[in-house]
Amino acid sequence: MNSDRDIQITFLEWVKSKNPDTRFADELGSLLDISKDSAYRRMRGDTLLTFNEIRKISQHFGASLDTFFNLSKDTVLFQKKMLNVNYGYIDFLKSVLQSVRMIGQKKSYHMTYIAKDIPPFHYFRFPELSRFKSYFWMQTILKEPSLSSKPYDPQVISKEMMEVCSAIWAAYQEVPSLEIWSDETFNITLRQIEYCHDTGVLNHQQFKILVDEIRQLLNILKVEAEEGVKKHPDPSQRILSGKFDLYYNEIEIGDNTVFFSMDDRRMVMKTYNMLNLLSTTDPVFCENIERYIKTILQKSIPISSSSEKERIKFFNAMHAKVDEFERRAG
Template structure:
């Protein structure tokens, strides 16, 4: 129980906001004295299985247990039915995860992806709304028409807060050579299928993709996402990618998010799994072309080709 307890307590402390006293929170939850709670925090006193379950339920921290020598991994994920009302709940879950990373003293986020990371797209209102429309409507049987007011202002504010916080987290992104292709094809499909009836709206979506790529170029040129030198950014391009994954590193612990069902994610804090994922990502970096800093030649070529694809889609929109 000692290793299980130590692992759980560390993750519990990470899940609490900086202003919340861990010992006091545990004492109130388990109805024990603060002194006893401190002993449990220091692993000087055992946490019973019943207490462990109560803490897990209260603070929404999963109990991760792996039988010795058994190659099993426990994942958690946000349950989404596909209803439009789920959008705010989905984004708030993302926001809570991102705030947890942001609040850590030592932090880094590594992303391996074949699509533009959604945190970048959330800067732009129509593009953010379209991405959420495409993802959530893909779960239903009868997609509705897309318009600029698909998401309300409250949901949009959450999306833009996600963008703001992400820009302040040091990160490394490894993109596939055609990462922009997925978003362009989604816009093309929605337009050709009649879900976007307004040509100017379709054009605005493509133009916002261009603006997003311009942002990426600026981040890569300076190797940071804001004027703060601590908000470092490293951008790579890799011809061959496998799993779409996000790996967070916070104060010596790691969490891995694997994407599934187009946009949802499986989350695990299993140490061996995260360690293996990190080694895989580091291997990809060695095989990749760096777009950051001095990688101007390769970066410019990539951006130019992406802009050509955007322009070609705009021409198709008005041709029809």
Template sequence: MQEQFIKFLKGKTQDNTSFVDEVAGVLDIGYDAAYRRINLKTSLTLEEGVKLARHYKVSLNKLFEVGNTNTLIAELPPQPKDELGLEMWLKASLDNVSTLIKLKNCEIIYSAKDIPFFHTLNDSNLSRYKMYVWLKDLNTDMAKSKITFDDWVETIPDSLLQSAYNLSAAYKYIDITELWNDNTVTGTLQQVLYYFEAGLVSKEMALSICEDINDVINHTEEQTIQQSLFGAKNKNSYHLYKCDLHMLTNTVMVKTPFQKVFFSPFTVLSYFKIEHQETCEMMHDFLQKQMSISKLLATAGERDRTLFFKTIHQKINTVKAFINLDDKRTFL
């Protein structure tokens, strides 16, 4: 058990500091004593195990996972229920991303059932609308209220918007690979239609949101061709795959030189954070298999790439045409 625990802690070390020196410092013992514990010549005491767990930010529950291939301990993010809760959720997400920025050779793989949210967290009506939809789903009082998006957007806290912008900017420092299909944009378009037909989004605002979605798709297409993130100081890579076989799930896989972590959604903004390495390897292998049978749109050929983005723009234009109709009819 101690061998597996020490190996797990080594995987959490993210700088060039000697692991022996670091353990010696945490436990306030000499180099030789730390070396003996790391090499299993001396057993760790319970108190020492707790100290190491705290230093490496490993919960005691997590220790039950070490060496056990059948037990998973999942971490949950803050549960946003109002504007303040959403702001805390965005800041917690930024903390996760900021840790990656400090490392080299990190990558995010995103199985995009919906448009990845960091594409939408900018100074646009789409960004504000996404927040409105999230809160309508999560906040019971807001769900029951008749407040329109046009009215709510006038009251949105500046700090909430800034938290969104900070998170979006952080993603420009990480290599990103995404898997999309023809329906990745559909969920967002259905949200626009739903609240427009309910009278909670004005015609002018709904059309403005559709234009913002168009801008996101244009931006994504340009990044796809260049295979790099625009605005990234380190010229971080961006790769987009078109996946036609498997359903996409909004799962986010994070790869670092030290370990893998993935985030699996289960409600609107709630997710399970999984660090169990055997499970992470299974998820990573599955995503790799998905990519192997998908088209990398940067190299698939101009025809396939153009057709893919043209199909998405046609969906957006269909929604805009529906919004402009005087006699509303069923969209899908």
């Protein structure tokens, strides 16, 4: 790979390989505002890319030149999804839905979720938990002005948001996944509900409804863990369900980490500031996370399938936690 032409051909092939689901020539032409023929000329190396074109390609496709030339083994390129004025909660929900659906388009796919908080997919099959978690995130993270200093009102969560939440659950239900929980995983949502109840944001009836759905969630998770597949709360809904494995880790989990294997590709997502996302397909980083997951699994207790004793202990402890939480709240 000595000439500029050879480097360019290899670079564009590398970018294309990282984006196999795109019609690369069409997208390249649209990005650079050139014809499809001109795009092919660049892919063949007949026309050399300008510095500005290389910049556009690198930014648009998330293709780090450092990674391509192996200039720095200590640098990892992440793509960010950051909630702000121009990227609101509904945009976040739609991006999650798009990501889960993208995974499901692969021939072979699997998700591993190391959960500091209950994975949001689980909330999205219960209407009141969906509304409350959406409300809480919008009020506390986005600082939505319309929700400031006002009691909780489920009606502020739009029909569109609820439809996207429901669609996320439906897409996630088909994805084979493994989740690793700790004692803290369940506590975060309980503390959020408690805080809103203690400060008068939630009235007592709303509090009771949410606690009831928390119990329903525990009950359905126990059945999912026992049968090894995901379930819809309504038994009449015969939906294709993905495999489900649940593990319990006694050591507190530091953050939410999601690992995807998709055919021969790997991707890692990490959350920060609760909802903001960082994602990367960097091979070395993904391999490191894959090893980390194997290490955690070796120190975790399987709750699923044949592990009846551990499963009963785990869910009895979770129910006792909810009972104590409800008693303390009065």
